[in-house]
Amino acid sequence: MTVTVARHTSPATDAEAFAERLGQRVGRRIDGLEESTDMIDFAFTTAVMALRARCVVDPEAAAVETWEATVNAMQLGSALFAVSGVSEGRVECRINHKVRSLPSAGRLSSADAGTWLTAFWLAVICRDQQRMTQLCEIPLERLRAPEGAYDEYVYDWVDTLQTYWLRRPGLVEKLTATFEKSDPSVARIAPQDLLQGLLYPPINLFYHFVRRDVEGFSPALEEALKLHKAYWTLTEDREKDIDGAVALGPLAIACLAYDGELPIEVESEYLPHFLLRRAWLGEFPT
Template sequence: MTVDISRHHLSAGPDAEQFAERLSAHLAEGIDGLEDSVGGASLVDSHFDTGLLVLRARCVVDPRAATLETWEAAVNAMQLGSALFAVTEASEGSVECRINRKVRTLPAVGSLPTADAGNWLTAFWLAVICRDQRRMTQLCEIPLERLRAPEGQYDEYIYHWVDTLQTYWLRRPGLVEKLTATFQASDPAVARVAPRDLLDGLLYPPINLFYRFVRKDEEGFSPALVEALKLHRTYWTLNEDREADIDGSIALGPLAIACLAYDGKLPIEVESEYLPKHLLQRGWLGEFPT
């Protein structure tokens, strides 16, 4: 039996539609400026943040991702996330990145503090959701040490988690040991940087879902997904400020793991506006080059 997890209230009227349109136009202008100079390309992290905001704004008004504009928003966010790591890989020369339906030549900018493990996870989730295996591979080939942030910015678990995902996708040995290390390091008794509600509500559930996925746990995956979405909703309704924040419109990590499970033929007995149907079921895949 399919379980429906309702999304908390987010206003989806004409104002929300206009907000999404204005954001999209602003992002398109910013993307066009990326090629202008090293200074322009160094703003790719800011445009990545805006791209994520556009995707979430689109999902407020189009929770099933039934329109092309929402798919475009997902693809643009993915492309900007990948571009962040592409332009920071070298300090000279240029790289070609497809963004917003065009192949663009961006100057390399060298190291940026935002090219870290947190943004890597977000970029990887987007590549999974968009089923862009080439970008997934490129992200997974980034050395883990390059993603390390200054001490105290992240708990150590995040590096175990990135290592686990890279190991899974590149089929390297040691997946079980690395996933075990991720579980151990994400225990609230061990983690010290992430607030407990953030860890419980948003950061840990994708790890548990991934465990169910790699075990091909057909009976356990959907209940774990239900739990993840309920925890997501609880986190984003803790207070009025969070409840109004469009960042809670989709559950990005659980959606990405659910996409892996869907493609792996695991039954997904859950429906929710936190998991836009046409992103989960790759309804727009192949609509245009990504």
């Protein structure tokens, strides 16, 4: 039986106009990247916000504009790491329907493990296997932030995902280390409500996915969405925050499961229907 997890956010009266303004802002920032990539991290965060804004007004991702917003966010996330990986010359990246020649940026402080996870989730959602591989080939040491930015388990989690996608040995050991270090008694940097509500659930969901746990995956997905909802409704300010509109991590793992033919017995606007079921794949070059 399919379970529905209702989304807490509802479109504001100006939600459509807000999404349109964000989309235009993203377009302007993309157009400026060939001159300078100094602000590529801001372009990326704006694009992710624009994706969420589109999903507020188009919760099933039924409109091509929502797919374009998703692809733009994915392309900018990958481009951020591409220009951060070189210290001279230019890098060609397709962004917003055009191949662009972007100047190298050297090591960007924003090109860290947290940003990597968002970029990887977007590549998974867009089913862009080439970008998934490129992201997974980035050495883990390049993703380390200054001490105190992240709990150590975050790096084990990135290592786990890279190992899975590149089919490297040691997946079980790395996933086990991720579980152990993300325990609330061990993790000290992330606030406990953030850890339990948003950061840990994708790890647990991935565990059920790699085990091909048909009976356990959908209940774990339902739990992840309920925890997501609980986190974003804990305070009035959070409830108004557009960041809660889509559960990116659970959506990405659900996309992996869907492509792996595991039954998905959960429906929710946190998991836009047409993104989960790859309905827009091939609509235009990504």
